Amino acid sequence: MKTFAEFGLDAKVLQAITELGFEESTPIQDKSIPIAMNGSDLIGQAQTGTGKTAAFGIPLINKIPSSEERIVALIMTPTRELAIQVAEEIGKLARFKGIRSLPIYGGQEIGRQIRALKKRPQIIIGTPGRLLDHINRKTIKLDDVQHVVLDEADEMLDMGFMEDITSILSLVPAERQTMLFSATMPPNIQRLAQQFLRNPEHVSVIPKQVSAPTIDQSYIEVHERQKFDALSRLLDMESPDLAIIFGRTKRRVDELSEALQKRGYSADGLHGDLSQNQRDNVMRKFRDGSIDVLVATDVAARGLDVSGVTHVINFDLPQDPESYVHRIGRTGRAGKEGTAWSFVTPRETDHLHFIEKVTRQRIAKKPVPSLAEAIEGKQRITAERILEVVQGENFVEYKGVAIQLLEQYDSVNLLASAIALITGEKKDVSIELTPEDPIRAKKRRPDVRSSGRRFTGSGYGGGNRTGSGSSSSSSSSSAPRGRSGYGGGSGSGYAGNRGSSSSSSSRDGYKPREGGRSYEGRGNSSSSSYENRSGEQRRSKPASDDFVNN
Numbered sequence: 001m002k003t004f005a006e007f008g009l010d011a012k013v014l015q016a017i018t019e020l021g022f023e024e025s026t027p028i029q030d031k032s033i034p035i036a037m038n039g040s041d042l043i044g045q046a047q048t049g050t051g052k053t054a055a056f057g058i059p060l061i062n063k064i065p066s067s068e069e070r071i072v073a074l075i076m077t078p079t080r081e082l083a084i085q086v087a088e089e090i091g092k093l094a095r096f097k098g099i100r101s102l103p104i105y106g107g108q109e110i111g112r113q114i115r116a117l118k119k120r121p122q123i124i125i126g127t128p129g130r131l132l133d134h135i136n137r138k139t140i141k142l143d144d145v146q147h148v149v150l151d152e153a154d155e156m157l158d159m160g161f162m163e164d165i166t167s168i169l170s171l172v173p174a175e176r177q178t179m180l181f182s183a184t185m186p187p188n189i190q191r192l193a194q195q196f197l198r199n200p201e202h203v204s205v206i207p208k209q210v211s212a213p214t215i216d217q218s219y220i221e222v223h224e225r226q227k228f229d230a231l232s233r234l235l236d237m238e239s240p241d242l243a244i245i246f247g248r249t250k251r252r253v254d255e256l257s258e259a260l261q262k263r264g265y266s267a268d269g270l271h272g273d274l275s276q277n278q279r280d281n282v283m284r285k286f287r288d289g290s291i292d293v294l295v296a297t298d299v300a301a302r303g304l305d306v307s308g309v310t311h312v313i314n315f316d317l318p319q320d321p322e323s324y325v326h327r328i329g330r331t332g333r334a335g336k337e338g339t340a341w342s343f344v345t346p347r348e349t350d351h352l353h354f355i356e357k358v359t360r361q362r363i364a365k366k367p368v369p370s371l372a373e374a375i376e377g378k379q380r381i382t383a384e385r386i387l388e389v390v391q392g393e394n395f396v397e398y399k400g401v402a403i404q405l406l407e408q409y410d411s412v413n414l415l416a417s418a419i420a421l422i423t424g425e426k427k428d429v430s431i432e433l434t435p436e437d438p439i440r441a442k443k444r445r446p447d448v449r450s451s452g453r454r455f456t457g458s459g460y461g462g463g464n465r466t467g468s469g470s471s472s473s474s475s476s477s478s479a480p481r482g483r484s485g486y487g488g489g490s491g492s493g494y495a496g497n498r499g500s501s502s503s504s505s506s507r508d509g510y511k512p513r514e515g516g517r518s519y520e521g522r523g524n525s526s527s528s529s530y531e532n533r534s535g536e537q538r539r540s541k542p543a544s545d546d547f548v549n550n
């Protein structure tokens, strides 16, 4: 653990870091910043929420001269929300040095982006589709780019961006620095690395052994039809400050956010079928706390950093362990504690155990919260809210009526009635969700070679899924986050290791993955159809027989 002053950074960069409140570097920053400052290519892996953005952002900003007028750095992200967020963090770090950065993503009016490009940003943060659009219009040219970062590199591969990335990078001078970052680094990332990186340094913050998690993980076994009631009880019992609930499909997200609103929760949904305006609004409301429940597809699983997210709930289990790791990684960030719950239908318990095995993390089984626990939780929150008001003394104008009431009625009855009113039971609103099919772990098939799952620092060597058809097994592993978070240094990390995956690529580079993953929807209604998570280009659906749907 170092202070940032030890890296020999520009005073203006240091000032920005101080202003952000970063006191010490995180382990990934410790290791990456000197290498990145040297100009070497880099593959950086560290657990969710440990400051990978600054790990590549600080060296970039440090290096770029303020007088630079050309685009010299390009950062690519898999989703629009992440492009916006990374641009914001880069913007904060670059404030005093006066480096200009610009997010470029689908869904935003292109004219606006073209106007902003005229201000000569030195750093562009973009999603591949819109970047290509600008490149084709010649509104962005990459001839002078000296640094490239692929954030969530493995996800960019999985989303079928390989062809786009290849096209984009073919326009960037070979004489450049290229860096890949993610919490999960499956071996097939090597394909990307071999193609685009030169003698990369591998930096990974991985624990030697499983250590205590910062994210408290539990699951509840529940039938599909009981999920919603279980969810409202869970929300009542836990009363999260901010929660993200992941659903499998866009339809699911729509239905769930509407149902939660009907039951009186302050919730809204995020998925790729919404307009960019709607997406921006939902994110803004969630970030400023005007809603406290964000219901989302996996579009929100990667990279998003919203401070104060205390809970992640997998309303539907994710298809693969990487997705699980990234989803629950939306809480427990920057050394804070977080709580993750997953709903598991009886037929999905094998899949849950598979996730446990791969992530080397026991996920504790908990009962469905009882009505009594739910009520107790809700009442506790109401009482806390009342006490806050009492302390604020912002109630003087209500005293007159209070005195009158107390003259006529019993004080306990009065207060209990007021609590009942504020608690606002809306249990009578009936909710009907379209059921989702369970996810099931694939069974080992001896005739198909399994590359298995391997863990760094663990003896586990066997995959319990195998590939099917032309798609060979792709697997990964992870280790849980360490409690140490910032400052502890033991730095547990995700040690993803995916068996060599050589599945056939479709035209657009989309790789139908063994076991599939939780893409948004694979039903046949448009609201539940597969989409590219950046929402800007549609790709072919993964082969449906990659999934066990029933």
Ligand SMILES: Nc1ncnc2c1ncn2[C@@H]1O[C@H](COP(=O)(O)OP(=O)(O)OP(=O)(O)O)[C@@H](O)[C@H]1O
Residues within 6 Å of the ligand: 021, 022, 023, 024, 025, 026, 029, 046, 047, 048, 049, 050, 051, 052, 053, 054, 182, 183, 302, 303, 304, 305, 307, 329, 330, 333, 334, 486
């Ligand atoms: N040195 C530091 N000290 C304190 N906070 C930090 C430091 N570096 C980064 N942070 C904060 O930690 C949070 C998480 O950082 P960031 O989003 O970069 O994580 P990440 O490793 O990219 O996670 P993910 O894998 O989910 O993308 C951010 O709010 C960031 O501002």
Ligand SMILES: [Mg+2]
Residues within 6 Å of the ligand: 052, 053, 151, 303
């Ligand atoms: Mg990140």
